[in-house]
């Protein structure tokens with residue numbers, strides 16, 4: 729997907745759900761999903777605060793989690809997210825992991841179940857925060873190859889985190905889940921993503 733002019737880094741396209749008559753549909757996430765995404769976010773932040781091996785980890789300290797329910801929205805530059813946005817996303821300024829209700833509810837349909845799927849997706853968006861600092865994230869990620877390399881570098885950081893916060897069995901389940909996703913041009917081939925995850929799990933990611 730495109731990199732927003734504002735520099736928004738998104739997992740996939742943020743799509744506003746438009747209902748009949750142009751009214752925006754709104755969604756509410758279950759308390760269980762909200763608790764899970766909050767817990768995963770905290771686990772990830774605590775992990776990264778203790779690390780010294782990825783140069784961008786300073787960004788983590790100021791990163792917030794925003795859960796979008798009902799008619800609440802979040803503006804990331806010129807990009808606006810709502811409770812109907814389809815995926816978890818990362819906004820670099822202000823550094824924020826965005827968890828729309830629709831995306832949280834979609835976790836119920838994943839093959840590995842909501843808690844593990846959320847562990848991965850939350851870790852991935854935090855990985856963008858980790859890498860989103862001058863000199864760390866690949867600068868011109870608007871080019872497909874560079875973008876995919878950056879997304880895979882993010883998945884490597886997810887591996888670093890999940891190996892510690894969740895352990896090997898969960899890593900393997902998450903690797904399978906990633907492998908079964910629909911491949912897209914933003915993130916690149918699934919096998920590469922899984923490889924990056926496992927590389928992170930085995931040791932520090934290349935800076």
Ligand SMILES: [Zn+2]
Nearest residue numbers: 738739879882
């Ligand atoms: Zn991403």
